[in-house]
Amino acid sequence: MRTPIQRKEEREKRREKGEDGSYFSALPSHSYPLGSLKERMRSEGRWQLIGYAFMAPYLLLFLIFVVGPVMSAIYLSFTYFNILEAPHWIGWTNYRALLVDDEIFLIAIGNTLTFAFITGPVSFIASFLLAWLLNRMRFRSLYVLAFYTPSIGSAIAAAFVWRILLSGDRYGTLNNALIRLGALDEPIQFLAEQVYIMPAIIVVSLWMSLGTGFLVFLAGLQTVPKELYEAGKMDGVPNVWVELIKITLPIMRPQLLFGTVISIVNSFAVFQVAVALVGFPSPLYAGHVIITHLYDYAFIRFEMGYASAIAVLLFAFTFMLGRVCLRLFSSED
Amino acid sequence: MATQPTEEREYPLTSSQPALAIRRLRLNWTYIWILPFAMAMIIPLVYTVSFAFKPLEELFLFPPPLFPRRPTTDNFQQLVLATSSMTVPFSRNIFNTVVTSLSVMVGTVLLGSLAAYPLAKYPLWGKNFIFSVVISALMFSPEVTQIPRYLIVNKLGMIDTFGALIIPNLALPLGLFLMKQFMEGVPTELLEAARIDGAGELRIFWRIMMPLTRPAWATLAIFSFIPTWNDYFTPLIFTRSESMKTLTLAMQTIGSGATSVARYGAVFAAAFLVLLPPVLLFIFMQRRVLDTMAYSGIKS
Numbered sequence: 001m002r003t004p005i006q007r008k009e010e011r012e013k014r015r016e017k018g019e020d021g022s023y024f025s026a027l028p029s030h031s032y033p034l035g036s037l038k039e040r041m042r043s044e045g046r047w048q049l050i051g052y053a054f055m056a057p058y059l060l061l062f063l064i065f066v067v068g069p070v071m072s073a074i075y076l077s078f079t080y081f082n083i084l085e086a087p088h089w090i091g092w093t094n095y096r097a098l099l100v101d102d103e104i105f106l107i108a109i110g111n112t113l114t115f116a117f118i119t120g121p122v123s124f125i126a127s128f129l130l131a132w133l134l135n136r137m138r139f140r141s142l143y144v145l146a147f148y149t150p151s152i153g154s155a156i157a158a159a160f161v162w163r164i165l166l167s168g169d170r171y172g173t174l175n176n177a178l179i180r181l182g183a184l185d186e187p188i189q190f191l192a193e194q195v196y197i198m199p200a201i202i203v204v205s206l207w208m209s210l211g212t213g214f215l216v217f218l219a220g221l222q223t224v225p226k227e228l229y230e231a232g233k234m235d236g237v238p239n240v241w242v243e244l245i246k247i248t249l250p251i252m253r254p255q256l257l258f259g260t261v262i263s264i265v266n267s268f269a270v271f272q273v274a275v276a277l278v279g280f281p282s283p284l285y286a287g288h289v290i291i292t293h294l295y296d297y298a299f300i301r302f303e304m305g306y307a308s309a310i311a312v313l314l315f316a317f318t319f320m321l322g323r324v325c326l327r328l329f330s331s332e333d
Numbered sequence: 334m335a336t337q338p339t340e341e342r343e344y345p346l347t348s349s350q351p352a353l354a355i356r357r358l359r360l361n362w363t364y365i366w367i368l369p370f371a372m373a374m375i376i377p378l379v380y381t382v383s384f385a386f387k388p389l390e391e392l393f394l395f396p397p398p399l400f401p402r403r404p405t406t407d408n409f410q411q412l413v414l415a416t417s418s419m420t421v422p423f424s425r426n427i428f429n430t431v432v433t434s435l436s437v438m439v440g441t442v443l444l445g446s447l448a449a450y451p452l453a454k455y456p457l458w459g460k461n462f463i464f465s466v467v468i469s470a471l472m473f474s475p476e477v478t479q480i481p482r483y484l485i486v487n488k489l490g491m492i493d494t495f496g497a498l499i500i501p502n503l504a505l506p507l508g509l510f511l512m513k514q515f516m517e518g519v520p521t522e523l524l525e526a527a528r529i530d531g532a533g534e535l536r537i538f539w540r541i542m543m544p545l546t547r548p549a550w551a552t553l554a555i556f557s558f559i560p561t562w563n564d565y566f567t568p569l570i571f572t573r574s575e576s577m578k579t580l581t582l583a584m585q586t587i588g589s590g591a592t593s594v595a596r597y598g599a600v601f602a603a604a605f606l607v608l609l610p611p612v613l614l615f616i617f618m619q620r621r622v623l624d625t626m627a628y629s630g631i632k633s
Contacts, residue, residue, distance in 0.1 A: 048458055050534050051451030058448035059463070061504035064485060066470050069478035076480065083484075130370075133363055141619060146371040149378060152611040154563035156581045157604035160588055161381045164397075173397060207374065212556070219626030254630020261472055261631070269474030272565050276585070291476050298480050299570055308480050315477040322472035326631070 070315065076308035083302050094309035105310070107285045108293040111198055112268060115289065118202055120267035123209035124259060130210065131217035132244065144218065151211030159276030162204050166190040197278050197286035205273050209266065213259035220255030224248055253329065260325045268318045271295070290314050378608070384598070385409075385605035392598055408598035415587060415599045420575045426583035427606070433498045433579060434562045440499065441557035442550045445508030446516075450538050452509070453516035454524060464513065468631065470506035476566060483570055497571035498579070502561060508553050514628040515549035516542060551618050552625035559611045580607055 052059075077094055081087035098105050130147055134140045150158065165173045168189035175187035190196045228247050237243050249256070271291035274280075278287040281296075290310060298307035379399060384392065385408055387401040416423035452460050482501050491497040519542065527537045543550070568579040578586075584603045587596065615622070 044456075047455055051455040051457045051460075054451045054534075054538070055448040055463075058444040058504055058509060061444065061500065062467070062470075062506075065482055065501040065504055066478060066506070067466070069481035069485070072481040072484070073478060130367075133367060137363055139364075143367065143371050144619065145616065146375045148615065149612055150374055152559050152563075152615055153378065153608045154565075154581055154584075154604075154611075156563075156565055156585055156588070157381065157607040158377065160600055160604050161377045161384070164380075164384075165377065171393065207377070210374075215622060216626045216629050219623045220630060222623065223627045252630075257631040258629055265472060265474050269476055271476065272563075275565075291474075294476065294479075295566075298483070304480055304484070311477045311480060315473050318473050318477075319469070 073308045073311050073315070076305050077312045079305045079308075081303075081305040081308075083304060087305060090305070094306050095313075097306070098309055098313070104285055104288065105290075105293055108288045108290050111285075111287070112270065112289045114198060115202060115205070115270050116264075116267035119205050119209060119270075120263050123206055123267075124213065124263045126206075127210050127214040127259065127263075128217050128256075131214055131221055132248070135218060135221040147210045148214060150208045151214075153208070155208065155272035156276045158204070158208065159273070162200075162277060163191065166200055168192055191278050192283050194284050194286040197282060201270070201274050201277055201287055204277055205270060208273065209263075211262075211266075213262045216255050216258050216262070217252070220252050221248070224251045257326055257329050260329060261322050264318055264322050264325065268314060381601060381604050381608060384601035387598065389598060408602035411596070412587075412599040412602040415596055416583070421578075423583060423603075425576055426578055426580050429495075429498075429577060430562060430580040432495060433568075434558050436495070436499045437502050437561040438554050438558040440503040441505045441508045442553050444503055445505060445512045445553060446543060446546070446550060447538070448509050449512030449516050450542055453513045453519075454521065467506050467509050471510060475502075479566065479570060486571060492571060493573040493577050495577075498568060498577075502557075502567070505553075505557055507556060511553050511556075511625065511629055512546065512549055514630075515546050515625060518628060519545050548621040548624045549628070551621040555614055555618055555622060558614060562611055563607075 079087035178184040274287045294310045386404040
């Protein structure tokens with residue numbers, strides 16, 4: 001170990017050589033040392049070099065597997081492409097076929113929208129309220145675990161137990177209970193009858209939806225300064241609900257934004273639960289969602305151009321919805 | 334440490350004694366009325382676990398008892414038997430999933446942290462642009478990019494290899510985002526001091542940044558491990574042979590063939606094996622995850 005005095009000497013030596021500029025230039029611009037413009041430009045360049053070297057592996061993979069695919073999906077969506085032959089340009093044909101002729105896609109859109117507009121808001125609000133309630137409790141670890149665990153389990157594994165709970169014969173737990181209570185005479189085919197399929201998917205998804213958003217809220221609530229609640233109390237905040245709206249929510253805005261984005265993305269990406277629960281293809285397409293449709297065309301029929309058009313529509317829609325929600329939430333004041 | 338959020342939220346102090354009593358009372362009620370909801374949430378999981386350990390004759394009892402009367406490991410033996418007729422043993426599927434998930438976990442943490450460090454601490458050209466692109470990538474699900482990804486992976490000759498299951502998942506947008514948010518909280522003076530002491534940038538990253546952001550990368554480890562462990566879509570597309578199939582795929586196969594009664598227990602044994610690691614990981618890391626998530630807001 002060097003003593004502080006040695007360090008100071010070294011520092012001065014470096015300064016004499018004009019080397020230290022590079023070290024300081026990693027700080028915000030106001031702390032750049034004085035030096036000639038040329039020197040500063042050189043050290044600036046050095047930092048760019050080091051910085052981008054650090055980011056290179058991530059950026060490379062990000063370009064290849066995220067940015068690139070988005071771009072090429074947009075290109076492919078205007079082509080006919082079956083993997084064997086090179087893609088050839090067909091303009092808007094895929095989109096026209098999708099939105100006008102493909103009745104099954106319209107079913108998929110309908111199902112996905114139903115799903116998203118129920119699961120999205122319900123899980124968002126439930127996540128927040130539960131996080132808020134749990135945050136007011138002292139011994140909450142077990143509760144957090146109880147509410148969060150379903151979301152980290154595999155959808156495939158969870159579907160097995162749900163298939164028993166919702167099973168269509170008399171041994172299905174729910175059916176059996178309803179029959180014993182006298183509410184039903186005949187068991188209901190929850191996972192095979194058209195009207196019950198989407199509700200079943202929604203229930204299981206909601207059960208699994210207290211995930212990342214819930215954790216973000218729970219953690220965000222812990223950062224709200226206690227002094228604010230104290231101050232609120234002195235200013236005569238009448239009850240916890242006013243406290244929630246006037247103090248907690250405004251401070252939680254960044255976390256709420258993050259939670260919104262997460263819940264939008266998750267609710268439009270429904271696939272695993274649907275396939276695991278009612279299979280693919282589902283009876284009368286009652287559990288058919290956009291990603292199921294995409295999977296069908298891309299990896300079963302190998303109509304990549306058409307499937308890309310589905311992907312681009314989904315992408316555009318979630319992206320725009322995300323932007324709109326961000327704008328709505330962030331421009332409140 | 335200055336960068337940590339407050340450890341535990343105490344009861345807000347109230348000035349008057351009766352108010353405190355009322356507050357206590359209300360809190361107690363919350364414990365009680367929230368209990369049925371919590372129970373409802375975990376009952377399907379408890380069933381999964383108990384089915385895995387129930388002997389055959391108990392599987393079809395009604396109402397299904399919450400806990401097995403005579404717990405047994407028969408179902409796990411059944412699982413081994415049921416899968417022995419397949420071309421590859423079930424242990425191979427477990428091995429595939431473990432290797433994939435662990436590699437994705439380590440890779441995501443490493444690449445995410447490396448990229449987040451200059452984004453958080455250097456006056457980099459174009460860093461706002463890069464960050465906003467990454468934020469945008471948070472806003473759509475990976476399924477959307479699956480087709481070109483498939484084409485790329487295909488072109489690189491990686492189909493049906495571990496590479497296909499691991500490499501495309503490494504540049505996780507959430508990873509860069511979380512690490513950057515957290516690293517911004519590390520005081521710049523610390524880095525400055527290390528630079529004055531003559532430490533190189535890699536050394537600063539490894540010796541100062543990484544130890545100080547341990548809660549963040551612990552969180553990221555969980556958030557990359559669990560989805561990979563549970564992933565169904567990626568292995569479904571990127572694997573061909575039986576020997577590359579992951580746990581979720583194998584489980585789906587066993588499950589869809591669960592017509593015989595003996596298979597029924599085996600399926601739950603498999604489900605139990607799939608559920609266990611993510612849950613254990615979270616129990617183990619709960620505190621750290623919550624500390625980190627406090628930093629995950631999107632500032633606008």
